[in-house]
Amino acid sequence: MNPPTIGPGGLDRLLAGIDADRMTATVATLAGPAFTGRRAGSPGGLAARTWLDRQMAVLGAQVTTAPFEVRAVPQIHAAPEATWHDGNGSHSLVFGRAVMPHPASADLPVVRRGGLAVAGSGDPVGRWLLVPAGMSLFDAYGHADGAAGLLVARGTDPDGWHYTVLAGSDPGPLPILTLDRAIHTTMTTAAGTGVGWLAATAPIRRVDVTAANLHATWPQTSAAGVQVLLTAHFDGVGDHPGLRQPAASDNATGVAVVLEAARILAPALPEGIGLAVALLDAEEVGALGSAHHAGQLRRAGATPLVINVDGAGHLGAAAAVEAGGPVHRLLALLDQAGRHTGLSLTAGPVASDNRRYAAAGLAAVGIGAGMGGYHSPADTPERVDPATLAAVCRLVVATVWLTATSTSTLSSLIGD
Numbered sequence: 251m252n253p254p255t256i257g258p259g260g261l262d263r264l265l266a267g268i269d270a271d272r273m274t275a276t277v278a279t280l281a282g283p284a285f286t287g288r289r290a291g292s293p294g295g296l297a298a299r300t301w302l303d304r305q306m307a308v309l310g311a312q313v314t315t316a317p318f319e320v321r322a323v324p325q326i327h328a329a330p331e332a333t334w335h336d337g338n339g340s341h342s343l344v345f346g347r348a349v350m351p352h353p354a355s356a357d358l359p360v361v362r363r364g365g366l367a368v369a370g371s372g373d374p375v376g377r378w379l380l381v382p383a384g385m386s387l388f389d390a391y392g393h394a395d396g397a398a399g400l401l402v403a404r405g406t407d408p409d410g411w412h413y414t415v416l417a418g419s420d421p422g423p424l425p426i427l428t429l430d431r432a433i434h435t436t437m438t439t440a441a442g443t444g445v446g447w448l449a450a451t452a453p454i455r456r457v458d459v460t461a462a463n464l465h466a467t468w469p470q471t472s473a474a475g476v477q478v479l480l481t482a483h484f485d486g487v488g489d490h491p492g493l494r495q496p497a498a499s500d501n502a503t504g505v506a507v508v509l510e511a512a513r514i515l516a517p518a519l520p521e522g523i524g525l526a527v528a529l530l531d532a533e534e535v536g537a538l539g540s541a542h543h544a545g546q547l548r549r550a551g552a553t554p555l556v557i558n559v560d561g562a563g564h565l566g567a568a569a570a571v572e573a574g575g576p577v578h579r580l581l582a583l584l585d586q587a588g589r590h591t592g593l594s595l596t597a598g599p600v601a602s603d604n605r606r607y608a609a610a611g612l613a614a615v616g617i618g619a620g621m622g623g624y625h626s627p628a629d630t631p632e633r634v635d636p637a638t639l640a641a642v643c644r645l646v647v648a649t650v651w652l653t654a655t656s657t658s659t660l661s662s663l664i665g666d
Contacts, residue, residue: 289488291459499563574608
């Protein structure tokens with residue numbers, strides 16, 4: 251295929267070829283039950299990686315896999331049981347809405363019953379301790395000698411779900427449950443009157459797994475000159491027993507945008523620019539996939555311009571952009587692309603893989619455009635806006651195309 255004419259007309263023809271329906275289908279597939287939420291190292295994560303390998307091969311890419319080890323990934327291995335008694339009657343707590351094992355919890359696979367008390371007040375022995383607002387877990391442990399476990403208040407999302415967290419502290423010495431704030435308040439009141447008890451499990455363990463990134467290059471794009479790397483993480487927080495967590499917005503949407511951008515750009519880029527894609531694993535456990543890849547690039551002396559997409563589910567007033575590393579020229583091109591495509595951009599945190607590349611000294615921008623149902627069962631394909639997918643993809647395609655066609659800055663983009 252001959253590249254389209256360089257210039258705004260050529261870019262506009264590329265942008266017209268972006269297919270929102272194709273991206274929507276990609277999101278639906280990745281968020282489907284076969285991939286079980288795509289937790290790093292899980293069978294569903296492996297299945298997703300295998301499917302994505304095939305998709306990039308169909309696009310004409312040479313695809314390689316880069317495995318790496320990940321320690322202690324939290325895994326809720328059974329639905330927790332939790333019933334509390336307020337002195338008048340018992341109440342079951344619904345998993346995912348009223349109660350969730352805390353990521354720093356010790357594993358408690360069998361029911362433990364104990365009275366209620368407030369951490370720092372009274373005898374803790376054999377009791378479930380309600381941790382007051384403002385008290386850290388470290389301080390709570392200091393009041394918890396002989397306690398049955400700790401109960402921490404946590405807000406829920408607008409749909410009433412607790413959100414799942416995989417990255418964080420190592421497990422502590424006690425089981426810990428997070429409770430809906432209203433329930434935590436009610437139980438704290440009961441504890442203050444000396445009545446009530448809780449019988450609960452906290453079935454959470456840590457597993458060491460092998461994760462893997464997918465790296466794709468296109469032979470027809472130049473190996474010399476400016477190199478552009480498009481990235482998105484394909485892992486999610488994973489399903490829980492009895493709770494599907496599709497991980498549609500976070501981050502099947504980013505993967506869909508990157509695949510569609512590569513489909514448009516790979517056969518069309520002029521000489522002097524190389525295109526690569528990295529679909530990254532283990533972002534949800536500390537952006538470990540991008541840390542692994544950034545280290546590989548640094549050791550190889552490679553200095554690509556990195557565009558990372560994390561969340562393209564539903565655009566608000568503007569897409570958030572976070573810039574890092576020697577990024578001034580790339581940021582100027584991104585701004586130009588936003589103006590050309592009509593997408594408003596605003597500086598804002600995009601706490602994702604872009605930060606790992608920037609920390610390695612690479613020019614990196616992270617783009618985020620909404621995540622519905624963040625880390626919960628509410629993150630479904632139905633909540634993803636096709637127009638947002640298309641808008642973010644247009645931005646990415648335009649940025650790469652403008653990079654390729656800004657001949658006056660090609661030689662300086664790498665080292666600036």
